[in-house]
Each structure stands twice: as structure tokens, then as C-alpha cells.
Amino acid sequence: MKTTQNAMQDDSMHVSRARLIELLNEDLAREYKAIIAYVVYSQVIKGAKYMTIAKELEQHASEELQHALIISRQIDYLGGQPTVTPETVDTGDDPDVLLRFDLDNEVETINQYRDRVVQCEALGEFALAEQIRKILVQEQDHLIELATALNENAPELNAPRLGVVEHV
Numbered sequence: 001m002k003t004t005q006n007a008m009q010d011d012s013m014h015v016s017r018a019r020l021i022e023l024l025n026e027d028l029a030r031e032y033k034a035i036i037a038y039v040v041y042s043q044v045i046k047g048a049k050y051m052t053i054a055k056e057l058e059q060h061a062s063e064e065l066q067h068a069l070i071i072s073r074q075i076d077y078l079g080g081q082p083t084v085t086p087e088t089v090d091t092g093d094d095p096d097v098l099l100r101f102d103l104d105n106e107v108e109t110i111n112q113y114r115d116r117v118v119q120c121e122a123l124g125e126f127a128l129a130e131q132i133r134k135i136l137v138q139e140q141d142h143l144i145e146l147a148t149a150l151n152e153n154a155p156e157l158n159a160p161r162l163g164v165v166e167h168v
């Protein structure tokens with residue numbers, strides 16, 4: 001008998017093509033959020049100890065834009081309409097708090113993309129899974145740079161959830 005947690009994990013992987021489009025649009029909204037956050041945070045973080053990470057955040061913004069373009073292209077390929085609405089961007093005055101917001105967003109993004117790879121492959125969308133893997137490499141680099149700026153180790157990430165995919 002399945003536990004509730006296992007059933008929830010299995011249900012998260014039972015995706016149709018239409019559901020994959022919805023999930024990719026959630027990913028796209030998170031990429032938009034990251035672009036906005038990185039642009040703003042890179043300019044408002046002040047102080048000598050933040051100079052290096054502020055420059056890195058500018059680079060992250062550019063990379064997140066490329067991720068958004070890739071995800072948008074894949075949503076269109078699947079027959080969907082890319083969203084135009086970002087997730088809400090967190091703000092504040094404390095540079096460490098802003099970096100924590102970014103780190104938390106990267107953790108969420110990586111966890112979601114890990115699931116997306118499994119979902120894409122289960123649907124036979126191997127090229128799409130490969131595109132997401134390339135994004136994952138950069139997202140993990142962002143996570144490492146943010147954790148380093150906060151003087152901590154990179155946080156643990158969730159393992160991808162495995163399950164059966166509904167073909168609809």
C-alpha cells in the first residue's frame with residue numbers, strides 16, 4: 001500500500017503533454033522572477049563585500065533570460081502559449097536577505113527542473129529533457145555562487161521524483 005507521500009510523489013509525475021505545458025509555464029514564471037530579482041538586486045546591493053556577487057548577479061540575469069527563451073521555445077513546440085506573468089519578486093533592504101531570496105529561488109528552480117527532466121523523458125521528449133539539463137548546470141552554478149556569497153555550503157536538493165506518466 002502506498003503512503004500518502006509516495007502517492008503524492010507519483011501523482012506529480014503523472015503528466016500529460018498539456019500538464020507538462022502548465023508546469024513549464026510555472027518554470028517560465030520563475031525564470032522571469034529570477035531575471036527581475038537579479039537585475040534589481042545587482043544594482044541595489046551595496047558595500048565592498050558585495051561587489052563581486054553584484055557583478056555575478058548581473059551575469060545571472062543574462063543567463064536567466066536565456067533560460068526563459070529556451071523554456072518559451074519548448075512551450076511553443078509543445079503547442080502551448082508561454083506565460084507573460086512572473087512570480088512575485090521578494091524585496092528588502094538587507095543584502096543578505098536579498099541573496100537568501102535568490103538562493104531559495106534557485107533551490108526551488110533546480111528541484112522543479114529535476115522533476116521536469118524525468119517527466120519529459122517519460123513522455124519521450126528527450127531533446128526537451130536535454131535542454132533542461134543544460135539549464136540545470138547553470139542553475140546549480142548560480143546556487144553555488146549564492147551560497148558562497150552567504151558564506152555557507154550549498155543546500156541539499158531534492159532527488160527527482162520518479163513515477164509513471166499519463167499519455168494523453
